[in-house]
Amino acid sequence: MNSNVWILTFADAFSIATTLILATLGAILTERSGVINLGVEGILLMGAVTAFLVGDGTGNLWLALVLAVLVGVAMSAVHAVLAITLRANQIVAGLALVIFGNGLSQFIGKPVEGKTRPVSIEPLNLGPLSDIPVIGPIVFGHDIFTYLTWAGALVCSLYLNRTRPGLVLRATGDAPATVDAQGVSVARVRFVHTIIGGALMGLAGGWFMLARGTAWSQAATTNGIGWIALSLVVFAAWRPLRAIAGAVLFGFTLQVPFTLQGQQINILPPEIVQMLPYLATLFVLVMLSTPRARKLLGAPKMLGQPFVRDER
């Protein structure tokens, strides 16, 4: 078999990782504040369809992405109101977002179903860097968002670990009562980060559509990437930099079925190969569940717990 194919597969893995990293960073910021937003898949779909429709209508790539981000903001704001202000069950609220986003993206995407993507995010031309064998196509063959995303993960990591607001954020997820006693509004911290998280998820969906999607079709667009991102949060132990490594790994498992199919390698039927990313994710979750791994992980302690000040 051609070794070029595997270089391209790795390049694609890095590319898909962009969506995964963006969505995972969004989920990490949300969950670090103590809010769990399971609506990732719904937000990705809505971001994707919005970017497609706006791109189709205006031909403006940037406008398409900005609106995808805004849709992410709007949907996560709904989640924030339900989860934080109204203290509704966060699990069910997130699922409702998935179902709502699933239906609405199909509904508003119906007129453009099967149409090819109107505008595209093109890879950067990095000149001689892209010509380096092996590393060139894998690392230097991407668009600006891929590199911004890597930088974004670094910024997130510094923010969480080296800044005061980052400390407050971590404390809000672990010990909201203490944060509250310091006179900081727990609700505000959670609101802000849930919404920033949603913005990143919206961008993840929009980018995925315009950089990797060929045509809009709801069934084939995100295909569970949102759920994989949620597993990735656990895999990355709620740490932004680890999300990059995990995303590339998961991106690889998502890409391998296509490579095998493209190469007509029929060691396994395509339907079985399609299961592999999900089985691999499940396997990783199992590995992370051992008591030893759990100790190292350190999930936010009050994840999914609404904060009510004890006044009586």
Next chain:
Amino acid sequence: MIIGNVRIELEPRLSSPKWLYAAVPVGSLLFAFIVGGVFLALTGHSPIGTFSLLIDRGYTSTKGITNTLGTATPLICTGLAAAFAFRMNLFNIGEEGQMYLGMIGSAWAGIAIAGHLPGFAAVPVTLLFGALTGALWVLVPALLRAKLGTSEIVSSLLLNYVALNLVNYFIFGSRGFFRDPTTSFPQGRLIEESARLSSFGTTRTYPTVIIAVLLAIGLYWFMKRSNYGYETAVFADSPNTARYAGMSATRLTLSVLLFSGALAGLAGAMYVVGPAGKVDPGLLQIGLGYAGIVVAALARYNFVAVVLTAILFAGLREGGASLQISSNPVPISIAVVLQGAVLLFALGGEVFRRNRLRIRRVEQGVKAA
């Protein structure tokens, strides 16, 4: 929360007035229809015209309501599956995949062993196998949750995608046991005639609807009266209390999740003994497993209420499907939009049932919480 000089807060109600229990779902439906109406209007459809057609085709016409009851049958089961797990704070969201496996398991029994059974046993055994395979599909997430404490949410969901590909493999990807060997067209092999039920008259309602309703009533009664029901209720309320009282968390978690999977599997089995008669990839298109979660949440995890919300949702689906074939076709996904919106509003509304909204003026200069 303070906006300007007004302070808004939620104050728990000691008891909720009776009318609020009905007002929340009805209000949620109304608001959902408004949201749906906005999107319909934006896409050039008449909201009133679309909704009156939807109501006619989903509920009020004879054909509509019998179609609806047919669709509601498996939906009641997935709704019960979700309610059974969610009320114990075990968030099994893999009903979709467990239902597919129920379809596979019951089709296997219907093909392989139904012919060797006396006539009266064929249908029950086929249904039972569906329930068993459904339970089997949740075994790994259940064990992980019970033994290691891994969140069952993501693990149960990931298996939905595996199950989906498994059904596709059996029908499209291979010429194995489940595929009809007599045609080149990819479709499922029919189960034995003795393992199938015929519908009432010319309708699309099958006798399984009676089983589903009886199951809901039975579960309601059992969970209210039995020791087991009491234990799960204590555990849901306070896992610590349950532990001190000597109840085994592992046993309760495992049993609840497995039974939930069995109920979802039963949904797939009812589809097989009823309308499908085979492993039918058509089931993959309608999302009855995911809808079951919405149905359960809307019913506030009350088993009897699940029956009503399932019929309501099935009607949205049937009505929504018929909208596709009008002069100005409306995509069927409007039904899913409505489902999602109903749930979002119900979640919000639920808070107003449990709490009273207080709006007070605050004195200037006084820093209130």
